[in-house]
Amino acid sequence: MGVPITSLVALAIAGLAFYKVVIYPYFISPLAKIPNAHWSVPISPGWMLWRRFRMQNNRTIQAAHERLGPIVRLGPSEISVNCVDGGIKSVYTGGFEKHEWYPRVFGSLGTVSMFTMIGTKPHSARKRMLSNIYSKSTLQTSPHLRVVSNAVIYDRLLPILQDGASSEQSIDVHDLNQGLTMDFVSCYLFGLQNGTNHLQDHAFRKHWLHMYLCRKPFEFYHQETPQLIGWMKCMRLRLIPKYCDTANDMLDAWALDLCGKAAQSLSSTDPSIEPIVYKQLKQSLDKQAAKEGGPKPDPAKQQNDIACEMYDQLTAGFETSAVGLTYLLWEFSKNPELQSKLHEELMTLDPPIRFPRCADLPPAKAVDMLPLLEAIVTETLRLHAPIPGIQPRAYSLHRNPEVFPEPETWRPSRWLKEENSIVDLEEQKRWFWAFGSGGRMCVGSNLALQETKLVVAAIYSNFRTTIVDDDGIEAIDAYTVGPRAEKLILKFHPL
Numbered sequence: 038m039g040v041p042i043t044s045l046v047a048l049a050i051a052g053l054a055f056y057k058v059v060i061y062p063y064f065i066s067p068l069a070k071i072p073n074a075h076w077s078v079p080i081s082p083g084w085m086l087w088r089r090f091r092m093q094n095n096r097t098i099q100a101a102h103e104r105l106g107p108i109v110r111l112g113p114s115e116i117s118v119n120c121v122d123g124g125i126k127s128v129y130t131g132g133f134e135k136h137e138w139y140p141r142v143f144g145s146l147g148t149v150s151m152f153t154m155i156g157t158k159p160h161s162a163r164k165r166m167l168s169n170i171y172s173k174s175t176l177q178t179s180p181h182l183r184v185v186s187n188a189v190i191y192d193r194l195l196p197i198l199q200d201g202a203s204s205e206q207s208i209d210v211h212d213l214n215q216g217l218t219m220d221f222v223s224c225y226l227f228g229l230q231n232g233t234n235h236l237q238d239h240a241f242r243k244h245w246l247h248m249y250l251c252r253k254p255f256e257f258y259h260q261e262t263p264q265l266i267g268w269m270k271c272m273r274l275r276l277i278p279k280y281c282d283t284a285n286d287m288l289d290a291w292a293l294d295l296c297g298k299a300a301q302s303l304s305s306t307d308p309s310i311e312p313i314v315y316k317q318l319k320q321s322l323d324k325q326a327a328k329e330g331g332p333k334p335d336p337a338k339q340q341n342d343i344a345c346e347m348y349d350q351l352t353a354g355f356e357t358s359a360v361g362l363t364y365l366l367w368e369f370s371k372n373p374e375l376q377s378k379l380h381e382e383l384m385t386l387d388p389p390i391r392f393p394r395c396a397d398l399p400p401a402k403a404v405d406m407l408p409l410l411e412a413i414v415t416e417t418l419r420l421h422a423p424i425p426g427i428q429p430r431a432y433s434l435h436r437n438p439e440v441f442p443e444p445e446t447w448r449p450s451r452w453l454k455e456e457n458s459i460v461d462l463e464e465q466k467r468w469f470w471a472f473g474s475g476g477r478m479c480v481g482s483n484l485a486l487q488e489t490k491l492v493v494a495a496i497y498s499n500f501r502t503t504i505v506d507d508d509g510i511e512a513i514d515a516y517t518v519g520p521r522a523e524k525l526i527l528k529f530h531p532l
């Protein structure tokens with residue numbers, strides 16, 4: 038008796054399935070030659086998913102690179118690349134589209150922004166509208182940013198620090214930084230008059246930060262398991278708690294409100310009122326619509342598009358810069374000698390940044406050219422990159438010991454011309470990825486650097502800092518990081 042036909046068919050199906058699920062991914066796929074971070078990765082994304090669920094993405098990838106080299110396989114269709122030439126440079130300049138999880142995790146107001154746009158074409162069109170307003174030369178000479186900087190530093194920040202210093206009260210600088218950076222970015226976007234005052238409005242800052250941060254533990258599901266969210270919804274079960282929806286609604290309303298106020302000030306050319314970034318985007322969108330020759334854009338839809346873009350820049354801008362500042366203050370507070378050296382350098386500014394105020398701030402260009410300050414900021418962004426992963430990859434790139442010897446040590450001198458060869462410095466700069474690179478590089482990098490340098494200059498021109506409580510300062514492992522305990526308590530000592 039022959040073998041029944043059904044058994045033959047079953048055998049063929051099993052063989053085919055075995056080929057597809059095991060033989061192909063293990064031995065034939067173009068990724069088969071890449072070392073596996075774990076034996077299971079060619080056939081299942083489970084191993085990496087579990088690590089992401091446990092918030093171990095960046096460290097897991099770093100450990101895999103240390104063991105297996107610059108290119109490792111993390112899943113059936115996922116690899117990690119940790120070299121510049123023949124690696125990440127091609128990825129960032131190759132015109133690849135962004136991963137579709139960006140709009141899922143960071144979307145707002147039901148639409149997309151420059152940061153969350155997947156396609157390269159709409160993204161480049163949006164970026165062209167805004168890059169000029171964030172260029173270094175525009176920012177350094179902007180009368181708007183100058184008004185904002187004087188107000189935030191002299192009227193808001195330094196009085197708070199001075200109060201703390203004279204009453205010998207310690208200050209949670211991480212909390213403060215998140216207000217400070219929000220004020221900087223929002224006042225540049227919307228004008229000083231219509232931006233936030235989170236620094237002085239402590240109660241609203243706390244409320245806002247709570248709304249913003251309460252959604253973070255659920256980012257994993259949007260990023261990695263969007264289908265699961267959908268299935269659970271169909272079964273009327275909640276994976277993401279209702280308070281996240283409430284927070285999203287409140288944040289959307291907040292962004293729309295800021296834009297509404299800015300819209301009222303469009304005709305002003307007063308640098309403390311004119312909403313310079315908002316206006317630039319609005320005019321560019323109007324121009325684009327006119328060029329395309331279609332009907333006039335629906336005002337409500339346009340306001341939503343603008344609010345989504347502004348919201349993204351506010352959140353991309355405040356959290357990252359605040360985290361960078363917190364780690365800078367932490368490293369610096371452990372290093373009194375370096376504080377004295379920087380103070381000396383800062384006293385060369387003309388005029389110096391002294392509190393109480395006796396003059397305007399020195400030119401932004403002069404602050405930018407201070408070599409020790411530059412080295413301190415760069416080294417902090419290397420070792421404590423605020424967006425180290427999952428996509429920007431800075432965590433592992435910044436830990437290559439061949440480029441950055443003793444990579445876990447915070448050593449600003451590795452960026453100083455006097456102490457390193459030009460070749461080494463150039464190589465370090467090529468591997469510096471805190472702001473990404475290529476077409477999707479951070480549009481706000483110059484704003485972040487200008488504001489960070491100014492804040493550090495203002496603090497160490499007037500104070501010395503010491504640590505009171507840095508428990509939980511180690512960074513969480515996430516897309517945007519920050520101290521696990523969400524605090525850093527320092528004491529400010531007047532100079």
Ligand code: HEM
Nearest residue numbers: 151152350353354357358424429472473477479480481485
């Ligand atoms: C120290 C501070 C900052 C760091 C470390 C940082 C880092 C980054 C990184 C790594 C990216 C690329 C993200 C990716 O590819 O997934 C990015 C993009 C972006 N950042 Fe920043 N950022 C900072 C400050 C700012 C500020 C102040 C703004 C305010 C405008 C801003 C706005 C943006 C926007 C809009 C994008 C998307 C750009 C695009 O897709 O073309 N960032 N940032």
